[in-house]
Amino acid sequence: xxxGVYILSKPGKNEALHPFVVPADTGLxxxxxxxxxxxxxxxxxxxxxxxxxxxxIWSEVTGVPSEVREISVQEADEASPGxxxxxxxxxxxxxxxxxxx
Amino acid sequence: xxxxxxSSNIFPLPCLARPRNLTFSHFFHCRSSKSxxxxxxxxxxxxxxxxxxxxxRRACHLRRNRFLGSLFLYLLxxxxxxxxxxxxxxxxxxxPGKNIIDAADEVAKEExxxxxxxxxxxxxxxxxxxxxxxxxxxxxDSKAVITEYLKEKELWEKxxxxxxxxxxxxxxxxxxxxxxxxxxxSVFPLGSIAxx
Numbered sequence: 001x002x003x004g005v006y007i008l009s010k011p012g013k014n015e016a017l018h019p020f021v022v023p024a025d026t027g028l029x030x031x032x033x034x035x036x037x038x039x040x041x042x043x044x045x046x047x048x049x050x051x052x053x054x055x056x057i058w059s060e061v062t063g064v065p066s067e068v069r070e071i072s073v074q075e076a077d078e079a080s081p082g083x084x085x086x087x088x089x090x091x092x093x094x095x096x097x098x099x100x101x
Numbered sequence: 102x103x104x105x106x107x108s109s110n111i112f113p114l115p116c117l118a119r120p121r122n123l124t125f126s127h128f129f130h131c132r133s134s135k136s137x138x139x140x141x142x143x144x145x146x147x148x149x150x151x152x153x154x155x156x157x158r159r160a161c162h163l164r165r166n167r168f169l170g171s172l173f174l175y176l177l178x179x180x181x182x183x184x185x186x187x188x189x190x191x192x193x194x195x196x197p198g199k200n201i202i203d204a205a206d207e208v209a210k211e212e213x214x215x216x217x218x219x220x221x222x223x224x225x226x227x228x229x230x231x232x233x234x235x236x237x238x239x240x241x242d243s244k245a246v247i248t249e250y251l252k253e254k255e256l257w258e259k260x261x262x263x264x265x266x267x268x269x270x271x272x273x274x275x276x277x278x279x280x281x282x283x284x285x286x287s288v289f290p291l292g293s294i295a296x297x
Binding site for chain 2: 004023080083090092093094
């Protein structure tokens with residue numbers, strides 16, 4: 001789209017690192033667990049990145065400029081009402097503020 | 102859950118249609134059966150429950166058990182009502198996960214079982230992780246509950262857990278839910294406004 005811009009609005013600090021995973025990498029992680037002793041608890045990560053880096057790659061690939069905005073959980077809830085927006089927002093917020101344990 | 106069948110079983114007693122007569126004495130002070138009522142009351146008029154003749158002891162138990170059974174089903178349906186999968190509370194969504202664990206556990210228990218490793222895709226409970234600050238991450242919390250269930254099983258001895266981070270294609274698949282929007286900037290004489 002000419003003259004368009006992608007805007008990603010999400011809670012949490014823009015600089016916060018999140019564990020991003022490419023779905024096609026699933027087999028690699030499962031393969032590792034199959035060859036390892038049992039009772040492992042693995043966090044599958046393709047790359048740790050913040051959302052600014054994430055959207056930078058997005059713009060490079062699509063050729064469309066992008067922007068990342070910090071919003072509150074409540075704003076995200078109002079943007080996608082019915083609970084699903086809040087669920088997605090709180091997942092991102094927890095990841096940004098508390099990490100994955 | 103067969104809601105239709107459940108609701109037809111709730112209070113299957115005929116007195117439900119006559120709320121005027123619906124008292125606890127109907128259930129615990131047994132009423133006469135249809136045939137007995139006919140014998141004892143040939144006039145056909147319904148008698149007040151307390152003055153109606155008692156049934157033999159065994160039939161009385163049956164009637165009471167039927168009431169307790171109905172009460173149980175009624176409560177079950179109430180609980181189910183609270184836990185409807187509307188995106189807010191997903192109480193019953195945990196059961197498919199538990200069924201997977203149960204099925205795999207059966208295989209693991211078989212003699213000479215071929216199961217070497219069970220890898221379960223899980224997520225950390227974000228309610229606990231955020232120390233109670235965020236309680237709407239049901240996707241995460243449900244997985245954590247199922248994982249606890251797995252750890253109680255014999256199957257756990259052959260299992261490992263895989264937490265997948267945020268999928269890189271979430272933004273393509275879920276778009277606006279993840280907060281993504283494509284904005285077209287149209288230039289008008291009075292300035293620029295964003296729409297769509």
